[in-house]
Amino acid sequence: MSKIDSKIPDGVLDQKWSKFKSSIPLVNPANKRSLEIIVVGSGLAGSSAAATLAEMGYKVKVFCFQDSPRRAHSIAAQGGINAAKNYQNDGDSVHRLFYDTIKGGDYRAREANVHRLAEVSGSIIDQCVAQGVPLAREYGGMLSNRSFGGTQVQRTFYAAGQTGQQLLLGAYSGLQRQVGLGTVEMFSRHEMLEVVTIDGKARGIIARNLITGKLERHFGHAVLLCTGGYGNVFYLSTNAMGSNVTAAWKAHKKGAFFGNPCYTQIHPTCIPVSGDHQSKLTLMSESLRNDGRIWVPKKMEDVTAIREGKKKAVDIAEDDRDYYLERRYPAFGNLVPRDVASRAAKERCDAGFGINKTGEAVYLDFASNMKYKYGKQEALVKGIQNPTEEQLHALGKEVVKEKYGNLFDMYKQITGEDPYEMPMMIYPAVHYTMGGIWVDYNLMTTVPGLYALGEANFSDHGANRLGASALMQGLADGYFVIPYTIGAYLSNEIRTKAIPTSHEAFDVAEKEVQQRIDKFFAIKGTKSVDFFHKKLGKIMWDKCGMARNDAGLKKAIEDIRQLQKDFWNDVRVPGEANEFNPELEKAGRVADFIELGELMCIDALNRVESCGGHFREESAEVGGDQDGEAKRNDNDFMYVAAWEYKAPNTFELHKEELKYEVIKISQRSYK
Amino acid sequence: MSGNMNLTLKVWRQKNAEKKGELVTYPVSNISPDMSFLEMFDVLNEQLITENKEPVAFDHDCREGICGMCSMHINGRAHGPKDAVTTCQLHMRSFSDGDTIVVEPWRAAAFPVIKDLVVDRSAFDRIISKGGYISVNTGNAQDANNLPIPKIDADKSFEAAACIGCGACVATCKNGSAMLFVSAKVSQLALLPQGQAEAKQRVISMVNQMDEEGFGSCTNTGACEVECPKGISLENIARLNREFTLASILEEK
Structure with missing residues (x-):
């Protein structure tokens, strides 16, 4: 029925990961040295993945648009990171963390992925402490914990209100260590603007050097997108000003399905x-x-x-x-x-x-x-x-x-x-987007060799993420999942020699990027990029925000299409292409946000139920003690909506049914 | 909702690293005291775009004082007139109607200007790659609570680790020294038991890299501590000097 296969291993839930992990094909050390991996984004997921893969012996290239990998927006996460350590002796366990995450996500996440997340959570804390991350401690010298929403145990580790900063600096130090050892090549102030595919596989990227404006070609046997979420589609959000969907959106247009785009977290x-x-x-x-x-x-x-x-x-x-x-x-x-x-x-x-x-x-x-x-x-x-x-x-x-x-x-x-x-x-x-690039159990997208990690993928939080789980997922994906699962793909690539970037696929991709840049400058319109971004944000917030309904979403789609026309007719991008030009960077990002905004509304319109962060006014409880609360519709919507890009403004829905083998589905009640 | 402040800005404009720069005067009006300093710059840039001029390039990202990207030298002070804030957390209520405000990039030999107010701080990354880490590969760690760390040490380490790498210390220092930055990282790790194994080698190679990047020497003026938006203490420099001296004496030849 479906073009998508989640590749969830067989077996009992709590043994799936350990069994699968020991059966993934390995790549021998000599071969690792000739396999190249591109990592886009240097937040928790990107830095931890890059450092770990380099430690293992792969050749890694890392790209970030900021002036240093340490500035990725993971740095701004405040409260903490969850882990099922049960240090407080309050009855916590892997199963409880798994259960809370599935329930918190309103029964819209994959059991197998979430269980794996809970299983590796403890190792993350161990790893970070070993790196010298100064997490909060009690007077006896033991680690301290606090509570977060949606749980009844204390499992959140923290460093004052700067947990994300400390964890990211830990991952960054691991990354810089590899840079110093020559195993990672770092490209700061570079923005990925296209994925290059050859024979259906991801084989590299086109990146713009943001200082010189030069377009660069980079080959990789695999490409990892660790590019964060797309909350800035709303213009106003808690994301950094530069946070954007461009890398993910380019991948989407090159064949990577987009999962549950309408799942947005309003903090x-x-x-x-x-x-x-x-x-x-x-x-x-x-x-x-x-x-x-x-x-x-x-x-x-x-x-x-x-x-x-x-x-x-x-x-x-x-x-x-x-x-x-x-x-x-x-x-x-x-x-x-x-x-x-x-x-x-x-x-x-x-x-x-x-x-x-x-x-x-x-x-x-x-x-x-x-x-x-x-x-x-x-x-x-x-x-x-x-x-x-x-x-x-x-x-x-x-x-x-x-x-x-x-x-x-x-x-x-x-x-x-x-x-x-x-x-x-x-x-x-x-604040956060649970939706993102659709990935299978190995974190691979629907494009072979193209992976998505951290907030950029859709996988672990269902329709609502619990507090202190984003840091956990970013680091789980980077430190403890991708280093194993990527072997399943790369073990079959050991005979693939590095493809020269003079290959025609690179020519074509670079040309597309160049044409789009030329188009921006050719418009010579009257309105700034921000003008359009604010308009988009208002449409999204009013009609695809905390409450959504049929009529509003249909109007939003109409308004966004009009906005798209206006943008491409009237945007003004000053300066030149071959120089440091922040307005040009923003123009590219907003153009992609507009397209994504439409897909978010289409997805929200399709999902005629309320679940987690997605609240459809037509689907609320009436009467009784749950009056007014969100009403899920498990019969019709217990699936992941994976959207395929077909043509401009045209997307096709694929459904991945969600099966709950261990957890008993119930109404999510916090009464 | 716009405000009622009218200001005169004198902003450093420089096309690129090769071209000569100059201060250019721009009036801005209807500024709200609730705006952040960077939002005031958004207003200026919107105005420049409307006039078909090139907007001012400046670094910024999180706008909540933690990423360390913003970097304006305002009226002669790194991150402006208030203590313990980054430029993005500076609000216009700290200024008065009619003020003239001079805005320049960080000025330091090791931070060349890229464009307008944007400078190249990649030297910091290169220093970290010379030892600002603990060499532990993923998957090698013992249980986190097997290594109790006295709260007081953990807290001190955390205070040093709070450095955001913005470079205000360098920009402020008359010698363009990066000692506060380097000492914060050295201290964070020197205060923890995990950091001991590589302590000697770390401090020496980080300091060597710092010198190689063209940062100046420390003459203990303490200006860096005053301007640091995160309150990184001079105590760290003392600790670095101690670590460095010890390591130099004990270094195995």
Whole structure:
């Protein structure tokens, strides 16, 4: 029925990976030296894969558009990384991490992939500590853990609010070590603009040197895309300004199917938009929900008073506050998964209870934990009898500072308000994309020799990712999956000599890239690239954001097609091609985002059910204690939607049925 | 929502590494105090594109103070007038209506200008590749909790590891020295038991590479610490010197 084969190994779930791993063909050391691998992207997935493959003896080339591989956006991940270590002795296990991830993903991820992820999670922590990553520790010298949303155990390892930074710098150090040893050739300030395929296999890339503007040809026996997610299709997101879909989209147009493009994660705790000038949104880590309580006023008059500046959050009496997550989801409270928390914030704000001028903000309040949890604890430790409220606040503040200091400073810097004294104002923002290039169990796309790792692939998070699982997946793919699974392909390539880049396939690919660049300059329109990007972002956020419906999505597709025409008629790209030209880079990325935006809406329109981050207004529970909650439709939609690019604006749907052999499917309830 | 600040910018424009650069004056108006400094530059660039002029090239990426890409020298200070922030986290409320603001690239022999405000900091990567790591191949690690590390050491190591590699220390130093950057990495690893095996060789080869890249010497002025957006302490330089001296004495010839 289908052109796609997930290649999930046979056998019992918890033995699939170990059995499969020991049966993958090996490549002998002498042959590894003549096999070349291209890695695009240097975040957690890319750096860890490149370092490990080079350690194994392969010849590796790494490409990133930033000025250094250390700047990839994994660096900005704040809260932590999950691992089933059970160091806290709270009943955690590989099975529980597996179960939580499948459930958190609303039963739309592959069992076998997720189980493998949970199995290797512990090794990631071991590896990082061995590299000198300074993860948080207890006084006894043991590693510290905290809780994240969607789980009831403490399995999240962290380094203050800079976990992504520390893990990435660890992977980067491994990568730089290989650069120093001459096994990795690093190409910073290079952007991949095309995949080169020969006889149906990925054999290289065309990259633009962003300093000179020169197009370069690079051969590889295999190509790994570790290029992150596509959240910037919304213009405003927590992604870095440069994060883009271009590499993935080029691969898609060369035959790699795109999996579940509509699955977008809207993160509940971000700093609200402050004006039209906004260029990006800043996340406040989910870890804050360990100690922060989310609320809006119960009474509309208080909302009005706050908006008019007549009242402050601290003036609202305890009884007049609506801790809506605790009210609606008593079992998980403020630690419900991200999609649930985001929709609940939207629900309150849509009902008019948003507490800032735009009406799109809720409070994240640390006062009670600061005083009564940490303050009291510290008072006991220090032997202070009958501490005053002020003393409790001061004592608790020190503890909170140690846990989240950098986040609080960042909040203050951006908003000008002190979160130690006033609750933070937060609102959901686009953060992560669960969808991505479709891959099989080996992480290979539908193009032989072309792989996708980390956020760039679709594989492990289903329709919603749990907090602290992105870092886990990026590093799992790079350190512990691809180094084994790539052997299955490369063991058959040992007789393939490096193909000279004078091959006509490289000529054709380079010509395509050149023509597109020439086209941008030929338009000589009147509007900047950002103008179109903002328009696209608004269409996506309004119609393909936190809530979606049939009419809206159809309108969005129409609007995007019009926008595409306008873009190609009226965009202005200043400067020249043969120089450092950021506007040209952006133009290429936005052109691809526009095409992707259409596919996201098509996918969202096709999926007439609500699951995880994808909420179709037509598919909600009515009545009972689940009234208004998302309603899945397992009979019709328990599949991965893998889209094949056929022609401009034309995509064909392939379905990969999801089979649950171990997990019992149920409604995802956090009540 | 635009604001009401009107400013005069004097921005370094330089076509490429070979051409001579100069400060060019641009007025910008209706700036909101809630904008970040880079968003103010977005406004300027939008204006330049509309006027059919070439926008100003500047490095930036995460815009949340962690990637280390942004790198503007503002009114004579790396990352501008506020302490402990990167350019992207500097907001216009730190300026006043009517201000003239001078914006230049990092200035250092080892950081050549690529274009306008963009410089080449690849020397930092080359220093790291000479020893800023622990040589442990994937798959060789023991259980993470088999090696208890006193919290105080782990915390100090983390503080050093918080360096974002932006290069403000170099840009600020009158000698163009990279000692704060190098010492942060040396310290992070020197403070951990995992880092001991290669400690001697690490400090010597990283310092040698630093010299080779054309960074200046450290004369302990401490300007780097003042301008560091992440508060990397001078203590690290002291630790580097200690490590370096020890390693030099104990080096096996």
